[in-house]
Amino acid sequence: MDSRDWEVLKLIDEEKSLTKTAQRLYISQPALTYRLNKLEKEFNVALLNRYSSGVTFTPQGEYLLKYAKEMLEQLELVKKSVQNLDDVLYGKVRIGVSTVYAKFRLAHILKEFTEHFPEVEVELHTGSSTLELPEMLRTGVVDLIIKRGNMEWNEGRHIIFEEPKGIITSKPVCFETLLSEPWIQDQSSVITESDKLFFEWWTEKFGVMPKPKIMGVNSIEACMEMISQGLGWTFLPKIHVRNRKNLSFYPLVWQSGVPIIQPTVLLYRKQLLEKPAIKKFIDYILMDCSEL
Structure with missing residues (x-):
């Protein structure tokens, strides 16, 4: 039969x-x-x-x-x-992301991606945008990274979004007394080029190099909690005041009228676009940023 x-x-x-x-x-x-x-x-x-x-x-x-x-x-x-076998996506995507991006943007992207492509294995690494993520990318630990701030990279690069950077505090901003209070910094990473923008902005605005008192903590969360308690201020992107009603954000603007902006970038090796799973995940990231 x-x-x-x-x-x-x-x-x-x-x-x-x-x-x-x-x-x-x-x-x-x-x-x-x-x-x-x-x-x-x-x-x-x-x-x-x-x-x-x-x-x-x-x-x-x-x-x-x-x-x-x-x-x-x-x-x-x-x-x-x-x-339809060609439409079923297989493979593995190794992603390195900043903890901030993982917290605020990545979860819903991963949920949608894994629902559409359940056969693709996703390996997630989080780390510092300044030190850990660039090293992961250069050494091949991950296929792509999503980090805050730019870096030298001659391969695939996309700015997936930009956000204003400024003073975060629990008090009204008064520049005459600001430097008398501690600048609370996340010292899980070194002082970045982005942080140095504050010194350049202050020098341009007031004509002197600032000498802030710096208090180091070991995480962004600890930094935000210290500021919530009125123990100082920090210089970070606006996203950090999301869901924190007791904190205020004061954007810093150059004398030319251009705001200080921090980009979040997607970096990868172009040859990896030959792998369908990696290319599809990159497409999902770019589609998400186009909707912001």
């Missing part, structure tokens, strides 16, 4: 007539009868009750008909799966 036999039984059930079934199969009725006789001989049972008005299935025939319909449905599913 094969798929052709399954189709014969299904059509007989629909037509209740051997003549009409033969017509739909584009064969002669004797050829159809011969095939049915072979099938009955194979199972050693009668499959049909033959009447002048047509045919019906015997109990044994009904059982084989049920099996034939199930197998035809299964065969159709197999055909579709094989035809």
